[in-house]
Amino acid sequence: MVRISNEKMRELLRVYFIMGSNNCKKDPLEVIREALEGGITLFQFREKGKGALTGEKKHVFAKEIQSICKKYNVPFIVNDDVDLAIALDADGVHIGQEDESADRVREKIGDKILGVSVHNLEEARKAIAQGADYIGVGPVFPTKTKEDAKEVQGTSLILSLRQNGIQIPMVGIGGINAENASEVVKAGADGVSVITAISLAESPFESTKQLVMTVNECL
Numbered sequence: 001m002v003r004i005s006n007e008k009m010r011e012l013l014r015v016y017f018i019m020g021s022n023n024c025k026k027d028p029l030e031v032i033r034e035a036l037e038g039g040i041t042l043f044q045f046r047e048k049g050k051g052a053l054t055g056e057k058k059h060v061f062a063k064e065i066q067s068i069c070k071k072y073n074v075p076f077i078v079n080d081d082v083d084l085a086i087a088l089d090a091d092g093v094h095i096g097q098e099d100e101s102a103d104r105v106r107e108k109i110g111d112k113i114l115g116v117s118v119h120n121l122e123e124a125r126k127a128i129a130q131g132a133d134y135i136g137v138g139p140v141f142p143t144k145t146k147e148d149a150k151e152v153q154g155t156s157l158i159l160s161l162r163q164n165g166i167q168i169p170m171v172g173i174g175g176i177n178a179e180n181a182s183e184v185v186k187a188g189a190d191g192v193s194v195i196t197a198i199s200l201a202e203s204p205f206e207s208t209k210q211l212v213m214t215v216n217e218c219l
């Protein structure tokens, strides 16, 4: 296996759905099926916060989602839990600044996809130096989903990272929906990552389709 190319990574980041069992009201597997039908390009299993599954239940749930993603040929990324990602032979891992360092994680996961959350130019440079394949930048807009989210930055950080020569594949995150997604892409992101815009939508299928159309119109 080799490391994913920048071009392929940018394609995967177009509409990046992130979800855990506690982010939705409907049956999580039904929500994920609708999101896949609607055309999400990448999925991240992020089981954390109030009421999140743990241990064997979390492992079994992740495995179920991974097999559904496989049917749609959508790569399956695990947030935070590197051991789970390796145990499931997931397609990659996403880590934040407070998780294990990116270079340690890169050693453990070989050529799998590695995403890193960054909040400034220094963190972006470090993530690149330590072998990240993409960076997650945000929160772009206010969000209720992550209680300890850093301050809202709008699209200014995306703009300034690009202006400072940061070329790595980049996805915006935080309060993104079909109404504001084009702003994020026009600022220089390769795509958008969302939780509630899909997970709590009346129709996750319709909401995903809207996002896909909006993002594709900007590229």
Ligand SMILES: Cc1ncsc1CCOP(=O)(O)O
Pocket: 138, 139, 142, 143, 144, 145, 146, 149, 173, 174, 175, 176, 193, 194, 195, 196, 197
């Ligand atoms: C995980 C994460 N990191 C920054 S904001 C956020 C939550 C995004 O959730 P939503 O798309 O519901 O605002």
Ligand SMILES: C=C1C=NC(C)=NC1=N
Pocket: 016, 018, 044, 046, 079, 094, 096, 115, 116, 117, 135, 136, 137, 171, 173, 193
């Ligand atoms: C915090 C995060 C930032 N960015 C992405 C893509 N995923 C996350 N879990």
Ligand SMILES: [Mg+2]
Pocket: 079, 080, 094, 095, 096, 097, 098, 099
């Ligand atoms: Mg984390």
